[in-house]
Amino acid sequence: MDEGEFAEMAERHRHELRVHCYRMLGSFTDAEDLVQETLLRAWRKRESFEGRSTFRAWLYRIATNACLDALASPSRTREMAAAPAPMAEISWLEPFPDRFLDEPGATVVERETIELAFLAAIQHLPPRQRAVLIMRDVLGWPAPQTAEMLEMSVASVKSALQRGRGTLRENLPEKRSEWTARAGLEEREVLRRYVEASERSDLSALTELLxxxxxxxxxxHGLVYEGREAILELWTPVIEGEAAWGEWRSLPIWANRQPAVANYVRQNGETFTPVNIDVLRVDGGIAEITTFDAHTFDLFGLPARL
Known part of the structure; x- marks a missing residue:
């Protein structure tokens, strides 16, 4: 296999490998790095591909092992040990821009396997259990193929899957199975109203949405605000009064198949600068907001100034 042939075959699977590594790691930045590491390892081992499995399955095996190696690193082990129990306070969690999910040739990604609640919850699984759950329940691979890929017995795969499913149920939000898929009018309407209210610094309108x-x-940062009143206590001094941050500009975007907003502020200057990204879960109003630092603007290709 020459370099051109390898590059052409590998490129067909780059998008789905990025999603796979993201599910394993919970970090978009780390997933990008691990895709590159996967393709580098594959190129070095290209002579070992003998066609007993598909080229896609071979790449997945390399990608999964690369992720397991990354999760075993001392830095990630310390992060995992320090992570608090609630599902959404995973310190390394990053959003996944929908623009990469919608690229030509990208594999269809089911919303429930990419939404933030699911991504945060599976980070509580031990790495090998996580890999088994993703292979079996997300990718739909049979137990024997999963066992071969992870160098486990079929019995061990079944046991790991059972334990993984139990841990997942414990860490997913209550009544998640009852959430209504709201990728249509309600989400778009709430997103529109959220943007407009933010730009007007209209606390009453924002309150109605929560x-x-x-x-x-x-x-x-591990910060958690439970309930509308707690959220409003956080927002009020930022939006109203003498200590208000300034004039707001909000851009609607989409992340993890969820509506999201990129927030900018102008303070005594001529340009708006990045503040944060809010990813919304909408179910009869805004049920949850996951707020990410301004460093995530680069992931979405957002401008550094407005």
Missing amino acids: REDARQTMPP
């Missing part, structure tokens, strides 16, 4: 039991989290 469910009483709404929740806001801020990885990597």
Whole structure:
């Protein structure tokens, strides 16, 4: 296999490998790095591909092992040990821009396997259990193929899957199975109203959008605000009064198949500068907001100034 042939075959699977590594790691930045590492390892081992499996399965095996190696690194082990129990406070969690999910040739990604709640919850699984759950329940691979890929017995795969499913249920939000898929009018309408209210600094309009039991989290800082009142206590001094940050500009975007907003502020200057990205879960109003630092603007190709 020459370099051109390898590059052509590998490029067909780059998008789905990025999603796979993202599910394993929870970090878009780390996933990008691990895709590159996967393709480098594959190129070095290209003579070992004998066609007993598909080229796609061979790449997945290399990618999974690269992710397991990364998860075993001392830095990630320390991060995992320090992670608090609630599902959304995973310090390394990053959003996944929908523009990469919608690229030509990208594999169709089911919303429930990419939404932030699922991504955060599976980070609580031990790495090998996580790999088994993703292979079996997300990718739909049979137990024997999963066992061969992970160098486990079929019995061990079945046991790991059972334990993984149990841990996943414990860490997913309550009643998640009852969430209504709202990729249509409600989400878009709430997103429109959220953008308009933010730019007007209209706290009353924002209050109307929040469910009483709404929740806001801020990885990597581990900050959690439970309930509408707690969220409003956070927002009020930022939006109103002498200590208000300034004039706001908000751009609607989409992340993890969820509506999201990139927020900018102008303070005594001529340009708006990045503040944060809010990813919304909408279900009869805003049920949850996951707020990411301004460093994630680069992931979405957002301008550094407006």
